[in-house]
Amino acid sequence: LKLNVANLQRFVKTAAAPLTVPTYPRGGSVKQGIVHIGVGGFHRAHFAYYMNQLMEKHGLADYAICGVGLQPWDTTIRDALRGQDYLYTVVERSAKGSEAHVMGSIQDFLFAPDDREAVVAKMAHPDTHIVSLTITESGYFYNEHTHELQSDDPAIQHDLDPANAKAPTTTYGFLYAALARRHAAGLKPFTVLSCDNMQGNGSITRSMLKTFANLRGDANLATWIAEKVAFPNSMVDRITPQTAPADKVALAEMFGIEDAWPVVTEPFMQWVIEDHFSDGRPPFEKVGVQVVADVHDVEQFEKHKLRLLNGSHSAIGYPGQLAGFSYVHEVMNHPDFDAFVWQMMQQEVKPMLPVIEGVDIDAYCHTLVERFKNPTIMDQLPRICLGGSGKIPKFIMPSIAEAIWATAPFRRLCFVTAAWFHYVNGVDDNGNKYELDDPMSEELQQKAAEGGADPHALLGIRTLFGDDLRNDERFVKELTTALGLIKKDGILKTLPKYLD
Ligand code: NAD
Structure with a gap:
């Protein structure tokens, strides 16, 4: 009717x-x-x-x-x-x-x-x-x-x-x-x-x-x-x-x-x-x-959402598409991804977040995992991945920068960044090509090709990464290791190395 x-x-x-x-x-x-x-x-x-x-x-x-x-x-x-x-x-x-x-x-x-x-x-x-x-x-x-x-x-x-x-x-x-x-x-x-x-x-x-x-x-x-x-x-x-x-x-x-x-x-x-x-x-x-x-309250909620929800979306999207998946729930049904996303949220993102009165951050993380696993929404990975140059600097980098200052762990966040560095080449781990949907696609692809397994060329885009991170030895080392492993072995073989 x-x-x-x-x-x-x-x-x-x-x-x-x-x-x-x-x-x-x-x-x-x-x-x-x-x-x-x-x-x-x-x-x-x-x-x-x-x-x-x-x-x-x-x-x-x-x-x-x-x-x-x-x-x-x-x-x-x-x-x-x-x-x-x-x-x-x-x-x-x-x-x-x-x-x-x-x-x-x-x-x-x-x-x-x-x-x-x-x-x-x-x-x-x-x-x-x-x-x-x-x-x-x-x-x-x-x-x-x-x-x-x-x-x-x-x-x-x-x-x-x-x-x-x-x-x-x-x-x-x-x-x-x-x-x-x-x-x-x-x-x-x-x-x-x-x-x-x-x-x-x-x-x-x-x-x-x-x-x-x-x-x-x-x-x-x-x-x-x-x-x-x-x-x-x-x-x-x-x-x-x-x-x-x-x-x-x-x-x-x-x-x-x-x-x-x-x-x-x-x-x-x-x-x-x-x-x-x-x-x-x-x-x-x-x-x-x-x-x-208070506007400050909105900022705190935003910080939680951008780093936990959107940050996890990046952790699902770039490695997930490289590994050959099409939808968010498919990625999350893979036990290694399930464990990876949880450990990244709990061990690397959560410790850097402000406490908001009345918000149970663990309950929020559990709800997120449940939402990501919803098999009926059919949330497309290309939707999650588009415009990565606007996403990684906002959803992933701030957690890394704060973890560096706090001498806290951030290797899983580096894995996600490395996955995006590899993703911009437009070819997945099975050799399938896809279109890079990003306003900076030309520059990203040129730098990715120039750098190969060395992340310095991409890290040199100052509008995305500034100067501090590029000069942090620990960060560059972690990123180089992750990028090298992803390029050599692909996502699914590398992922277990980032799990407890
Ligand atoms: P959509 O493609 O269904 O709709 C986009 C709308 O934006 C269309 O009506 C389009 O005409 C309008 N639009 C695009 N460019 C415009 C421009 N230059 N000037 C005026 N209007 C313009 O997308 P959507 O899923 O509705 O998402 C829209 C926005 O909502 C996102 O960009 C995001 O900021 C926000 N959002 C979306 C989601 C989601 O899950 N879809 C979640 C949270 C926030």
Whole structure:
């Protein structure tokens, strides 16, 4: 049965097919308090899922979501959602089985290239309290090394030109135009809530938008944005792979729902948000979101997540793909990988992490292993591995650097780094070639070829590794040993040497 409002009550829950559908009002007097840019899989499984719970269980009626797409390919999500009254299904999969939850929290969608003015007007509307983002790292035009806006990017240049003020194309162009309109109308500014996976996501967005506003030349407005707009930092977590065609078929077969674009995710989800909003916020706490008073608290949670979850993903991804695996759970079902990931977390990552009151770090590690082993999520290794030049320096290197200072162990972390150094060559241990998906692919491959079994050439990329690590004898020795072993014997033969 096709998913739409008319059919909603015809979908029935059974013991074999647990299902929920929204029963709260949609449209009419319900206000759209949130405008979200980047309605990908993650937003639909995370923020929109929390909002669906707030509407269903707590009667919230002034924070429905209006989705916005800026990219040409967002016509696909526009058409999928419009064709089914903006309803869609989140399928939660675990080893215990599947549950389907039809979501009603997204209630409209604007595709910017259709009507850019409509997007600006929507954000500037007094009902809008929050503009949230999941626009991937590339959507921020953030130079990680200089920490500055990539202001010479043609898209940013286009939006900085006052002649194009009415036709912005980037997130900053839209935010600026809408905030300018609110400022002129004497309205409070909306909160800009980044939900992308970047440490200090709110602070980065604030800094980039402030630069953008300054470059536009209206100092008064730039100051208002910097001082009055809230950009809360947040830590987000819920593993959400790309939807596969087989997922649609499985949803139709098991639940009888014909959904043009469902989302498949895991039961686990987490969201820690700094409590800093410029125009009110939903009562997130009621549905388990951790709203914390201090930005420092968000940083601590982020540190745990980036080093334990994302760091382990790197430990699974690069060696796993080299060894010939395709999915995260397949790697974790190999006893050596299972032991390796656990020992790396416990012996090398955990000792460097801050203690967070109320957080049981061992329980968190156990949950991670359970999540990685979930056989139903089918999380693809290439998804985990892409953009390694942005991952290894953030997820692995900080643990190594701190372990060096503390004279603590870090050889497993070196094994992961060495695996990535070998991975960038684009050939696995069985001789199969794959595409290196990385913005620095050319430089990485050139340095890897130049260095061979000597890591110095890659370590010489200062923007990734700085100077300190390259000059640390113990680190270079461990890395050279691991790289040599991986090149000579392959991952599966080398791995046992890194186990207790
Ligand atoms: P996706 O490919 O399903 O969706 C990406 C969305 O970003 C699309 O709507 C796209 O149009 C938009 N986008 C891309 N580039 C943009 C740009 N330059 N300007 C504006 N919009 C742009 O991906 P996803 O799985 O939804 O992940 C999106 C982001 O969510 C990730 O980059 C990450 O920061 C965060 N995240 C994802 C997961 C996950 O497991 N998928 C987990 C935690 C956080």
